[in-house]
Amino acid sequence: MKNKTVIVTGSSSGMGKYMAEKFAMEGANVVITGRKEDKLNAVKEELMLKATGDIFSIPMDVRKPEDVERMVEQTVAKFGSIDHLVNNAAGNFISRAEDLSINGWNSVIDIVLNGTFYCSREVGKYWIENDKKGTILNMVATYAWNAGAGVIHSSAAKAGVLNMTRTLAVEWGARYGIRVNAIAPGPIERTGGAEKLFESEKAAKRTINSVPLQRLGKPEEIAELAYFLLSDKAAYINGEVVTMDGGQWLNKFPF
Ligand code: HXC
Numbered sequence: 607m608k609n610k611t612v613i614v615t616g617s618s619s620g621m622g623k624y625m626a627e628k629f630a631m632e633g634a635n636v637v638i639t640g641r642k643e644d645k646l647n648a649v650k651e652e653l654m655l656k657a658t659g660d661i662f663s664i665p666m667d668v669r670k671p672e673d674v675e676r677m678v679e680q681t682v683a684k685f686g687s688i689d690h691l692v693n694n695a696a697g698n699f700i701s702r703a704e705d706l707s708i709n710g711w712n713s714v715i716d717i718v719l720n721g722t723f724y725c726s727r728e729v730g731k732y733w734i735e736n737d738k739k740g741t742i743l744n745m746v747a748t749y750a751w752n753a754g755a756g757v758i759h760s761s762a763a764k765a766g767v768l769n770m771t772r773t774l775a776v777e778w779g780a781r782y783g784i785r786v787n788a789i790a791p792g793p794i795e796r797t798g799g800a801e802k803l804f805e806s807e808k809a810a811k812r813t814i815n816s817v818p819l820q821r822l823g824k825p826e827e828i829a830e831l832a833y834f835l836l837s838d839k840a841a842y843i844n845g846e847v848v849t850m851d852g853g854q855w856l857n858k859f860p861f
Contacts, residue, residue: 607837608633608659611685613677615668615725616695618645620797621745623653624825625692625832630657632833635685639664639677639695660685668695668721671728678728687736690836691729693722693744693767698760699802711759718763722770726786730778739783741836744771746788746847748855768847775845785844787835792851795822819852 607629617626618640630636630653638653638661640646646663653661662684666673681688697717701710726742733740747760750768754761771788778784793800793813800822804810814820831850834840849855 607833609635610689611635611637611681611687612690612692612836613637613639613681613688613725613729614692614694615639615721618642618649620799621791621794621825621828622692622694623649624796624829625694626661627653627656628826628829628833629690629836630659630661633658634690635660635662637662637664637677637681637685639666639668641665641667668693668725669716671724674721674724674728677725678732682732687738688729688732689738689740691725691740691742692832692836693725693742695721696745696760696798698757698799700756701759702756703758706759714759715763718760719766719770722767726770726774730774730784733784734778734782739785741784742771742774742786743832743835744768744786744788746771746790748790748792748849748851750788750790750847752855771847772845779844785841787840787843787845788847789828789831789835790847790849790851790855791823791828792817792849792854793822794825794828796825816857817852817854818857821852823850823852 612629612634614622614626616622617638626636626638643665650661650663666677697714744767746764746768749761750764775786804813
């Protein structure tokens with residue numbers, strides 16, 4: 607990844623931050639994005655201590671097409687090109703479907719589904735116009751194809767992102783050589799998802815018991831997989847979703 611430019615959305619915490627760190631340690635120029643400038647600046651300083659490439663932070667909201675356009679312009683102005691996009695920014699909270707407000711539904715759909723499309727469209731257009739073969743990696747969840755009881759907004763949005771992964775892999779793969787893949791992480795420690803979805807001790811225990819390997823995943827493990835999928839070692843992987851969940855989604859009868 608030396609001298610390659612990678613954009614990781616939603617990288618001021620959780621998996622996004624660990625992926626940004628991995629790419630930076632492998633020599634990439636990494637663009638970190640998030641809504642809160644102070645948080646981004648702190649992460650930038652932290653990553654700079656380990657990075658062999660450069661780090662550039664762009665405060666933005668993936669829900670705003672004008673922010674996404676600016677993200678691409680600023681990245682190209684700073685690093686001269688874009689090689690990879692990781693659509694990691696997400697929003698989620700637990701709510702029964704019948705209690706979920708229209709605004710709550712729209713917020714998550716806007717971040718996860720629309721935000722992923724806005725970023726993919728803008729970066730994809732840049733690659734197409736400049737005759738570049740880039741790679742996109744989308745973060746989904748196993749409930750993209752399974753049921754997401756308690757998170758219907760996130761579940762429906764991730765299902766859309768998974769379809770977008772396959773659709774763009776075919777449409778842009780055939781015409782432009784752009785690869786699009788996804789990772790479906792299970793419960794991963796030190797992430798926003800873990801904090802929100804497994805916050806009580808009871809919920810955390812229940813989650814660990816649902817995983818055949820009897821532990822949460824590590825964000826570093828997700829970062830290694832992301833690194834592989836973006837790299838040329840995965841040059842023939844296109845339109846694929848790789849699950850990294852310790853076997854959780856296959857397990858119908860928790861221990
Ligand atoms: C019920 C809630 C709620 C909650 C927000 N809302 N949190 N309803 N329970 N816990 C409702 C609000 O009442 C409001 O509706 C609407 O959602 C919008 O809320 P805002 O706070 O104004 O929205 P906003 O500031 O845009 O925040 C978006 C957000 C927030 C998604 C609600 O949580 C966020 O920004 N999250 C980003 C980080 C994050 O969630 N990371 C975890 C990703 S985990 P009303 O009707 O009152 O106006 C993940 C996958 C996990 O994606 C997979 C695990 C296996």
